[in-house]
Amino acid sequence: MALSIVQFPCLSDNYGVLIHDEATGRTASIDAPEAAPVLAALSAQGWKLSDIFTTHHHPDHVDGNLELKQATGCTITGPRDEADRIPGIDILVADGDSFDFAGHTVRVIATPGHTLGHIIYHLPEDKVAFVGDTLFALGCGRVLEGTLDQMFESVEKVGDLPEDTVLYCGHEYTEANWRFAITRDPDNARLIARGDEIRRLRAEGRPTLPTTVAIELETNPYLRTRTPQLAVSAGLPAGTPAEIFAATRRAKDVFKG
């Protein structure tokens, strides 16, 4: 049976996400930025938390772990390579692992770069992936621990998922990401149109997420490193995709938009 998925804001710009299987009652929180909004979303739905799936060790993704575990007795699954920094972790997973969540296959994919042990969770039968701070709508995570080459490979892994995969991301950064993206890809009609949509949604206080692989392939500068315009904007007309990615990511780091 299809999973029910609920997304809600946490902290200043994080998203919490709950996934729920009706037949078994199993419910997982993707990351746990803070306990209170997760508990409020659970009670609004009438769901009981069974699991937390952690993407990486940053406080805005794990700070709710212990309080939620204490309140619900949930099991915490997270990246083996960051296990010592994930409060309450019970099950350690790594690249290439798959496990069962209430009859749904969950694949673990390593995406180092933002942090060295960052992982994403892909549910192929449900056509959904939880990508944490690896990819955002029109953006990607800052490269804080790994190399730009690692982050390029990690972002490509998301882009290589089936195009109809729905992507849930860790943060609502889309409007700021658009302001940078349009400077790199100014003639992209889909990007221009998406800007109107994003501003309308945000003006109404609504989320711009989730997104899809197809939408990001058409508009996200970090997934468009093979298009001539991105090469020109990077000042690297003959650059490799990895070089164009690195130049684009570096330019964003100092962009004042």
Ligand code: ZN
């Ligand atoms: Zn992070």
Ligand code: FE
């Ligand atoms: Fe984050």
